[in-house]
Amino acid sequence: MKYVWPIFKREFTAYFATPLAYVFIVIFLFAMGAFTFYVGHFYDNGIADLSVFFGFHPWLYLFLVPAISMRLWAEERRNGTMELLLTLPIPVWASVVGKHLAAWAFTGIALLLTFPIWLTVNFLGQPDNGVILASYVGSFLMAGGYLAIGSCISATTNNQVIAFVVSVVACFLFTVSGAPMVLDFFHAWAPLPLIDAISSFSFLTHFTSITAGVIDLRDVVFFVSLIALFLATNVVIVDLKKSA
Amino acid sequence: MIEIEGLTKRFGTVAAVSGLSLKVGKGEVLGFLGPNGAGKSTTMKMVTGYLTPTEGRIRVCGHDVETSTIGAQAAIGYLPEGAPAYGDMTARQFLTFIAEVRGFFGAEAKARVATAVEKTELAPVLDQTIETLSKGFKRRVGLAQAILHDPPVLIMDEPTDGLDPNQKHSVRTLIRNMAAQKAIIVSTHLLEEVEAICTRAVIIDRGTIVADGTPSQLLARSRYHNAVTLALPDHEVAAAEKGLKALAAVAGIEKNSSDDNIIRLTIFPKSGALLIEAVGAMAIKENWTVKEMYAEPGRLDEVFRAITTRDTDRVKAARA
Structure with missing residues (x-):
């Protein structure tokens, strides 16, 4: 913890030292609103819940989260600060975890700032606030998952654009791996356990089950272990690059 | 305090450093010389744990850099080439960050930062973001970062590069004042710097040591020595x-x-x-x-050229 804290603090304040944080938050909130009200027809549905709102989260994260994660390591490499960071007396895992937690906390703030929509729906009707809370938790966990994937990919390159594009593609695959479009491709030849495995990697499947109102331990374990897996890979990538 | 044995680093088939062995003790200021691409920076990157050697081992204050990396890194102050720093932070924020990473918090962190700032004369720019600083100040921020924890081992890659003559002088004075308590490695292209601050000069060329001695021993090799x-x-x-x-x-x-x-x-x-x-x-x-x-006492640049080009010629001859 004593290793992680300074890294977390530095990374977290770095978001607010540049316009990045403000630009991101404004676009995030604007996009959330636009999708919910115009694409999702929030008012026309006449139902006091936020399922429409949360339904767009995976798709927005798909583009917005890689925009945050792309700089995590690629920027350090490009600026030469990687050399500084890796020669300070802290283990690589602490840097990896600190960076991820900072990015995660930042997206958490962006997510919390969507609270007006929660106020709106409570003003208009009597929604099930338990479900909404569960959905927020699920959305936050999912953001952590996307961030871990993006951070891991950012560590492989010194080019932020490459990190962004590859992360979007990787996150897309994880999002839709439960969708018929993907599974149909495997149905013809793959054995059933493999298809089940692929579909169980889908963010969509796990997130949808949480937004139904039940925080199932399996879904939480899925996101947490996915984050752990990608961060561990991130550590390995950083270490491998040292001996390259 | 620094022991390097049979250090080799290969990038693909190219050997950047091959079979380099070196010991640096307390009180020594070792000037690390060599043409560009000779392997100076690569060696320093391995000593500080940024790159993993292909072969060989390095011990810093008794810590094996590969197996006890954190222990070795805690004993080292390192100024990487170009003095990289986080440009969006102010000098004060950056140095406080370094202090915290090195395990100093609160009042102690403040005191450490203050001492380093005083030694490197950073006070006038302390609350400016690093990206807005001039090259000289940036370099001094890097220097302050390296000496903040008063390390027993100090490794600096071209510490006076880009500084004006006054700044060079003050950095050299700073290094000289710390020299007695520490083992210091300084890489440089400036031969006058070697004469000014180093107790020992090592010239490396294509990854191996081609000369090792005190500056006056090296000068004695010059054709101009006693001319x-x-x-x-x-x-x-x-x-x-x-x-x-x-x-x-x-x-x-x-x-x-x-x-x-x-x-x-x-x-x-x-x-x-x-x-x-x-x-x-x-x-x-x-x-x-x-x-x-x-x-004339001798001309170091002439010795440098004689040693490093003679070597190149030898290789050319060997290839032919």
């Missing part, structure tokens, strides 16, 4: 040349003409011989109009 330069009016030169050639200790004479009908003769001694007294005596005896006369 005497004598400036005379041109009508006296022919006679003087004749007389000097007759001296037993003289190996050769070079002539350089300058303005005002003055000619400079550089008289080279046979190895080990001292010339200045003999030349002086002759000048008095022959009643020459001596405009200038001085003995």
Whole structure:
């Protein structure tokens, strides 16, 4: 913890030292609103819940989260600060975890700032606030998952654009791996356990089950272990690059 | 305090460092010299744990860099090439971050930052973001970062690069003042820096050590070591040349003409011989109009060039 804290603090304040944080938050909130009200027809549905709102989260994260994660390591490499960071007396895992937690906390703030929509729906009707809370938790966990994937990919390159594009593609695959479009491709030849495995990697499947109102331990374990897996890979990538 | 044994680093098939061994003790300031691409920075990156060696081992204050990386890194202050720092932070924020990473918090962190700032004269720019600083200040931020925890081992990759003469002088004074308590490695292209601050100079070329000694030992290898330069009016030169050639200790004479009908003769001694007294005596005896006369300690740049190019020629010959 004593290793992680300074890294977390530095990374977290770095978001607010540049316009990045403000630009991101404004676009995030604007996009959330636009999708919910115009694409999702929030008012026309006449139902006091936020399922429409949360339904767009995976798709927005798909583009917005890689925009945050792309700089995590690629920027350090490009600026030469990687050399500084890796020669300070802290283990690589602490840097990896600190960076991820900072990015995660930042997206958490962006997510919390969507609270007006929660106020709106409570003003208009009597929604099930338990479900909404569960959905927020699920959305936050999912953001952590996307961030871990993006951070891991950012560590492989010194080019932020490459990190962004590859992360979007990787996150897309994880999002839709439960969708018929993907599974149909495997149905013809793959054995059933493999298809089940692929579909169980889908963010969509796990997130949808949480937004139904039940925080199932399996879904939480899925996101947490996915984050752990990608961060561990991130550590390995950083270490491998040292001996390259 | 620093022990390097058989250090080798290969990038693909290219060996950047091959079989380098070196020991640096407390109180030594080792000047690390070599042409660009000789492996200076690569060696420093391995000592500080940024790159993993292909072969060989490094111990810093008893910690093996590969197995006890954190322990070794805690004992090292490192200024990487170009003094990288987080540009969006102010100098104060950055140094506080470094202090916290190195395990100092609260009042102690503040005190450490204050001391480092004082030593590197950073006070006027402390609350500016690093990206807005001039090259000289940026370099000093990097330096402050490296000495913040008062490390027993200090490794600096071109610490005075980009500094103006006054700043260079103050950085060198800083290094000299710390020298007695620490083992210091400084890489540089500036040979005058070696003479100014180093107790030992190591020249490396293509990944191996080609010379290792005190600056004066290296100077003694120079053709100019103990050579005497004598400036005379041109009508006296022919006679003087004749007389000097007759001296037993003289190996050769070079002539350089300058303005005002003055000619400079550089008289080279046979190895080990001292010339200045003999030349002086002759000048008095022959009643020459001596405009200038001085003995040279040797020229480090010439030694450097002789060592590193001779080596290149050898390789060319081997390939042919």
